[in-house]
Amino acid sequence: MTGFAITDWDNAYENGRNIPNGSDWPGVWVSPAQNFRDNxxxxxxxxxxxxxxAKYDLFLPEGTPKGLFVFVHGGYWVALDKSYWSHLAKGAVDSGWAVAIPSYDLCPQVSIAQITxxxxxxxxxxxxxxxGPVVLSGHSAGGHLVTAMMCEGTPLTEITQKRLQHVVSISGLHDLRPMLATKRNAQLQLDMTSATTSSPxxxxxxxxxxLTTWVGGAERQEFLRQTALxxxxxxxxxxxxxxxxxxxRHHFNVIDGLADRASPLTRAALRSPDEE
Structure with a gap:
């Protein structure tokens, strides 16, 4: 049994108003991110x-990196930039990996296909x-963007594809067709063709x-569904x-584990295939 049909798609994909003290985010990330960059x-x-x-920050471990970990931020393809997330590099850096965190152009100035x-x-x-090997992770809209990297027709070069080992989508959006029913689509400017083409x-x-899809147990039902899907x-x-x-874990604190090398999230992301 899947429950009742969704009638309010904006609420189904609304995180901040459905999380206690949700208005605290993204502000709570600013200080730890700056502190990590400074140190x-x-x-x-x-x-x-x-x-x-079109810029990224690269965080480096002591010694030769074991490989490259890339984190792609969320914000529904319309908001935020790389500066909010620097501290999330800590878990991978402490594990010996280099970490890249990119910014990207935002809708409606560009399309989701262009962002990809x-x-x-x-x-x-x-x-x-x-x-070395490449591991990708992204949160929310960033989860969509990193899973798009492992689709047939990926924009990655063949050289990078051969190095791609693992993709971790955290609370990712993998079927974009529901966005057509939201007010947010005024900025996303999706139609059925582009939503279908851009859905991993x-x-x-x-x-x-x-592939690992990861979600917080206290998230909105649609994020739970998209993760399992x-x-x-x-x-x-x-x-x-x-x-x-x-x-x-809710939609905003589910990514916190990336800042800790011992967390289940970081350990799962960086586990090599021979450790399965």
């Missing part, structure tokens, strides 16, 4: 494209700076890339896919 080995504002927002191509360019550029759940995954479909297409629900 880490990093290269900031590396350009990967022509636009002002930008993220591909950012990852390709960062992969040219750091050797409606594409085949690349072979030999592991992609892992279910892609598992049926032969993907090594896992869907994990982390208890007592």
């Amino acid at each position: 880490s080995r990093c290269r900031l504002d590396i350009p990967y494209g022509a636009s002002e927002r 191509k930008m993220i591909g360019s950012a990852i390709d550029h960062a992969a040219g700076e750091v050797a 759940a409606l594409h085949r995954p690349l072979p030999d890339v592991r 992609l892992a279910n479909i892609w598992y049926g297409l032969g993907c090594d896919a896992y869907a994990i629900t982390e208890p007592d």
